[in-house]
Amino acid sequence: MKLLVIGNGGREHALAWKLSLSPRVHKVFVAPGNAGTELEPALQNIPITSFPDLIDFAKKEQIAITLVGPEIPLAAGIVDAFRAAGLKIFGPTRQAAQLETSKTFAKKFMTRHNIPTAAYASFEHPDLAHAYIEKQHGAPLVIKANGLAAGKGVFIARTAEQAHAAVNALLVENNLGTAGNEIIIEEYIEGTEASFIVMTDGVHILPLATSQDHKRLLDGNLGPNTGGMGAYSPTPFVTPSLHAQIMRNIMDPVVNGMMKEGITYTGFLYAGLMITPENQVKVLEFNCRLGDPETQPILLRLRSDLVALIEHAIDGTLDKANIEWDRRTALGVVMASSGYPEKPRQNDAISGLRELIAVQQQTDNFHIFQAGTALGGKDDEIVTAGGRVLCVVALEENIKLAQQFAYKLIEKIHFDGSQIRHDIGYQGINYQKKNIPN
DSSP states (O other), X not given: OXXXXXXXXXXXXXXXXXXXXXXXXXXXXEEEOOHHHHHSTTEEXXXXXXXXXXXXXXXHTTOSEEEEOSHHHHHTXXXXXXXXXXXXXXXXXXXXXXXXXXXXXXXXXXXXXXXXXXXXXXXXXXXXXXXXXXXXXXXXXXXXXSSOOTTOOEEEESSHHHHHHHXXXXXXXXXXXXXXXXXXXXXXXXXXXXXXXXXXXXSOEEEOOOBEEOOEEETTTEEEEOSOSEEEESOTTSOHHHHHHHIIIIIHHHHHHHXXXXXXXXEEEEEEEEEOTTSOEEEEEEESSOOTTTHHHHHHHBOSOHHHHXXXXXXXXXXXXXXXXXXXXXXXXXXXXXXXXXXXXXXXXXXXXXXXXXXHTTOSXXXXXXXXXXXXTGGGEEEXXXXXXXXXXXXXXXXXXXXXXXXXXXXTOBOTTOBOOSOTTHHHHHHHHHHSOO
16 A cells, blocks of 8 residues: 655654555655655655645545644644545544644633643733733743644743743744734643653544653753653653553543544544642643654554554544554654754754664664755755754663663764753653662
8 A cells, every 4th residue: 555644754754664664555655754754765755735736646646544744734624625535544633633723722621521731821912911920929830822833832930020021922022923822821730741642533542652752952851942852662650550540531531522522533642741749640731643752762662563553543443453562662862953943054964874874774773763854965965954853763671771872873973053962861760760679
């Protein structure tokens, strides 16, 4: 069969690569893709982005299934358009994707269905938001843009001054455009963040491996929020009892709540969670897709045929699916461009990458997934073309060894101004030191 993956990031590279490993797959097209998908065997980039052109292409090439990676096409209703054209596509409809596209919708939905989350209030007028901050007697507070903001719409305000500044940035200065026309002000919850991703056919739910990502730019969770600077899987923070609590209190109520409201949610569903010191779990956000960079380590660990899982999800038989994981830990470190996240620089040549690509074809213990890359310059070299450039993922016996392996690989890659965190996985390593005896 032939498949189509929509998107051009590291998540889409990982998805397309994993799909191509299925013995039943002849070719995976990626629209529009990046240098990594262009150089990967069995993948082919197509320079198409408009829905009508993608639908025509899928019909002409007899694409068996289309998968949607990023949030923008989901928000624009690509799933609705493909289904109306009689094509199989995996992802939520525009209506279902409101869980991600509108923080206000998600908060109201969670309130209606008793899904644990932070207390909040929503605002469109800065004066009312400022008055609310004063009424709350300051900070810490969390201010969020209501709409899609590419991972940059969350502000952790440690002081009242920072909270007021975030409100002004969104509602007065319009720094995030229409995404910030409405904002959410939340209570700040102490704890440990974790990612929990499932597949659902609208009735049945299949959880994927647990993971933890690192949103801040700098070591020690400092600096501005980004789309994610690295992730590892599995995370020791999600114990079997917490796993059961997440399924019982969050994932089941989401899918059932959607059904009760007349919406069939099919696709991947991502919950960004906070695990409190009391071992209670609250939802920070929902994404209606696979997380990035969590997808990269998760899919490196997946031993099952991803195509078969997706077919079960489309056919409504996800309860019959079996999923197997490599018992080892996968850890991915993002290499970001100079100026990321505010003003990423482009067209810096990347050296050492092609040599590692040649090696990774012969092994299953690491893979370098490309995001902001392109082919260009002299000798068709790989150059930077976005904020997050690469995700270097290593597979090893535990978090510490996977961390060491990933950073050894990174030493072989260079581009001017590259930014990395040097502590991806540190929380998991510290947890294991405290909780697992020698």
